[in-house]
Amino acid sequence: MKVLVAEKCGFCPGVRNAIKLAEKTLAQEKEVYCLGPIIHNEDVVCRLSESGLKTIKSIEQIHSGTVLIRSHGATSKELDEIRRKSLKIVDATCVLVKRVQQIARKLNEEGYRAIIVGDKNHPEVMAVVGSAPDVRVVAGPEDLDNLRSNEKLGIICQTTQSPDYFAETVSAILKKGFSEVRIINTLCRETMARQEAAVKLCRQVDVMFVLGGLHSANTKKLEELCKKHNPQTFHLQNWEELDKRVLSGKTTAGVTAGASTPDWVIEDFVRHLQNYTPQP
Numbered sequence: 001m002k003v004l005v006a007e008k009c010g011f012c013p014g015v016r017n018a019i020k021l022a023e024k025t026l027a028q029e030k031e032v033y034c035l036g037p038i039i040h041n042e043d044v045v046c047r048l049s050e051s052g053l054k055t056i057k058s059i060e061q062i063h064s065g066t067v068l069i070r071s072h073g074a075t076s077k078e079l080d081e082i083r084r085k086s087l088k089i090v091d092a093t094c095v096l097v098k099r100v101q102q103i104a105r106k107l108n109e110e111g112y113r114a115i116i117v118g119d120k121n122h123p124e125v126m127a128v129v130g131s132a133p134d135v136r137v138v139a140g141p142e143d144l145d146n147l148r149s150n151e152k153l154g155i156i157c158q159t160t161q162s163p164d165y166f167a168e169t170v171s172a173i174l175k176k177g178f179s180e181v182r183i184i185n186t187l188c189r190e191t192m193a194r195q196e197a198a199v200k201l202c203r204q205v206d207v208m209f210v211l212g213g214l215h216s217a218n219t220k221k222l223e224e225l226c227k228k229h230n231p232q233t234f235h236l237q238n239w240e241e242l243d244k245r246v247l248s249g250k251t252t253a254g255v256t257a258g259a260s261t262p263d264w265v266i267e268d269f270v271r272h273l274q275n276y277t278p279q280p
């Protein structure tokens, strides 16, 4: 089968850095914990856990050792708790995620209520909410219904959302007539580049595969965007998950991958697909 791979896909610098820091820390320290899965990719989490990285849900679970803060970041409360217990911190928060947290704090200091456009349950968003005193998550304009029109709003965005979604939500917020609205673009360019490349590719192929963790926000966004342009789009974690029936009658496949999908998963998938002959 002919296989085309998106010009930009797979690991981003933030994820690469987090994994490198985890490996370095595991080589130096005995007890290493990560607050939540280091990235939203089971293959990577499994590999690092085999090397000794333990994933915990809460700081309450531990009393000693080193805590690795993942690329999505942690809340001020969690960081305070780690320091209170005198645990060692290795901070792998992506610099772009840190920037969003700093902007939220600055907006609050300047008298703005910070509004983050994104997914309430995503760890990056929860970390931003927990990093500044007054941050509200908005998934749509209805989330602003109980705000007064004289409020000063400072709007930021979860790094992995798409520019179109951010623009649509901002436009809907503006129509609500708030007296002052400040907009700061906090979208990640790495994510945007993956989205552009995926959309370009999915228009040229019979079937499109988006590789990545099922909980990975940026992978789900790639799937959503590709589906809009090519309904024959499928989100999988790896080759083993592929139902070969979807290849029937297809001659050209496209492959992209989220920012937390390792190269070996992409290469393995592409190799298998190239060697596969679909039923006519």
Ligand code: SF4
Binding pocket: 012, 013, 014, 015, 071, 094, 095, 096, 097, 159, 160, 188, 189, 190, 191, 218, 259
């Ligand atoms: S997707 Fe962007 S914001 Fe998220 S970790 Fe990667 S570089 Fe950082």
